[in-house]
Amino acid sequence: MLLQDLKPEVEKIINQPDTDKDSKLKLICEVLERNVDYYNWVGFYFKNGDKNELKLGPYVGEPTDHTIIPFGKGICGQVAESNANFVVPDVKAQDNYIACSITVKAEIVIPIFVNGENIGQIDIDSNTINPFTKEDEDFLEFVCAQVATIL
Known part of the structure; x- marks a missing residue:
């Protein structure tokens, strides 16, 4: 399935009037x-109150021990500080990578901004080396912009 074809589905979830925020996030995951063969773990992390750390939100995939991630640690922690997308084609080549599973080969993390503030991110792990393209980045930026409207 083309990523563009998933946009209406994401919008439909966001606009469900009787569904709470966490349920919408889980449905998006x-x-x-x-629908995307190489998206093997999909989840959200959010800033944990006033602390300089991220807390795991709704996700789908293998359970993870990484429910709290300090800013600066791993790919997610780096995105919390840089406010920029981070695409890792091969996690083995990344120094500051936190291994969630031995099957993970690549990762993409896109920040979520509300009123110009980075309040969280979508994190996707893939069991395929170098699967993410500019199309993935653009699509996930769209997803994050949609998610920002309910936060």
């Missing part, structure tokens, strides 16, 4: 993981 499920749609992405189910």
Whole structure:
């Protein structure tokens, strides 16, 4: 399935009036993981109050021990500080990578901004080396912009 074809599905989830925020986030994770072959773990991390750390939100995929990630640590922690997308084609080549599973080969993390502030991110792990393209980045920026409207 083309990523562009998933945009209406994401918008439909965001606009469900009787669904709470966490349920919408979980549904988005499920749609992405189910429809994109190389999205093997899909989840959200959010700033944990006033602390300089991220807290795991809704996700789909293998359970992770990384429920709290300090800013600067791993790919997610780096995105929390840099406010920039981070695409890792091969996690083995990345010095500051936190291994979640031995099957993970690549990762993409896109920040979520609300009123110009980085309040969280979508994190996607892939069991395929170098699967992410500019199209993935653009699509996930769209997803994050949609998510920002409910936060």
